[in-house]
Structure formats: structure tokens, C-alpha cells
Amino acid sequence: MENIKASTEQLCAEANxxxxxxxxxxxxxLDFxxxxxxxxxxxxxxxDQHNPFQEKKSCSVL
Known part of the structure; x- marks a missing residue:
């Protein structure tokens, strides 16, 4: 009986x-x-500033 009452209350809440x-x-x-x-x-x-996966550029002197 308690389950039926709880189910009824839940259905009433959902209906409102x-x-x-x-x-x-x-x-x-779509607008958002x-x-x-x-x-x-x-x-x-x-x-480029916020890309943690970008390879770090190394400085090399030729």
C-alpha cells in the first residue's frame, strides 16, 4: 500500500x-x-597558447 501511495505522489509531481x-x-x-x-x-x-598537446618547439643553432 505504501508503494502505491509513493508511486501516486511521484506521478502527481511529474504531471505538474x-x-x-x-x-x-x-x-x-541552436541560438546558444x-x-x-x-x-x-x-x-x-x-x-596555440592553450594547447597542451602541441609539441614543444626546441631551439637549435645551425
């Missing part, structure tokens, strides 16, 4: 959640991605 349309959220997500793509390392790639 305010939801948004997928079309609205997807537009917001466009606005922040310059700071995204996966899109723009790391700068």
Missing part, C-alpha cells in the same frame, strides 16, 4: 512539471550553440 515544446527548446539550443561556438574547443579548436 511545466514542459516546453521541442521546437522552442531546439531553437534556444551559435552564440558560444567561438569558446567551444571542439568546434574552433584550441589556440
Amino acid at each position: 512539471i511545466q514542459r516546453k515544446k521541442v521546437s522552442e527548446v531546439s531553437k534556444e539550443l 550553440c551559435e552564440k558560444n561556438k567561438t569558446n567551444d574547443m571542439l568546434v574552433s579548436g584550441p589556440t
